[in-house]
Amino acid sequence: MTRPLSLEHLTMLDAPPRELIDAAAAGGFDMVGLRVVPPQPANRLMPGFDDPRLLPDLKALTRDTGVAVGMIEAIWLAADTDVRKIEPALAIGAELGAQFALICGDDPDEARMVDNLGRVARDAQGYGLEIAFEFMSTVVVRGLDQALRIARATAQPNVRLLVDALHLSRVGADLGALTPLDSSVVSYVHLCDGAAPIPPAGSLRDEARTGRFLPGEGELPLDDFLDAMPRDARIGLEAPCRAYAHLPPVERGRVAGRVSRAWMERYEERRAAASTPG
16 A cells, blocks of 8 residues: 655646646555645745635535645745735645645844744644645755754754655755655655756756656665655655646546556565565
């Protein structure tokens, strides 16, 4: 049996929340990562979330489809972030039953970032949310060691890391030679594939937003990557692909689910075969 799988909003960022959930249902996903606030301008609610009808509609849709909202995103901590304005997003996450809130760090002042991350984490605890702190190749906090140092400096028990296969590879990590990480460090994994060569720095953002591949359709050593991640980490598919961008969201969800589930099943079979004596 394969592990639960989330469809992350960046995979089809053009899909409104209802269409994202419908797409996840079509693809057999267990949950979605729902974009509640855009990275820029910082931490304002996405259009539609000021409509009092939206949350009841989404809650009814999750009940009808069986697709949960597992995470809200994408909260950026930048130099000018007012953390007091983040609480409405956390409240939405709690009302929708989310477990995680995704945060990434784009503030060059590390001490301020630690303080702000800690303050958001304390607020998130009141809403029953865990922080999935993501490092990205295109922001200030771009490496595993740096992100782990900041997360630990908050001294908040609900702060752990989100590790994205593409971003990890694009900061120069060898996915085939990773030191295994345990669940005290990593709570969430973003799965996708990509080309083996690292593109120029100026192209990293475009690649991350539009140029990924579904698992098994690229050249990254994803078996090794997933082997190094905790077995109980949440797995989210974050794979916006140009090859499928012309399809309606529901059809993209169907394709993404079929391809990703097939890869996950093959991965589990390879893993089981490798652990069988003789």
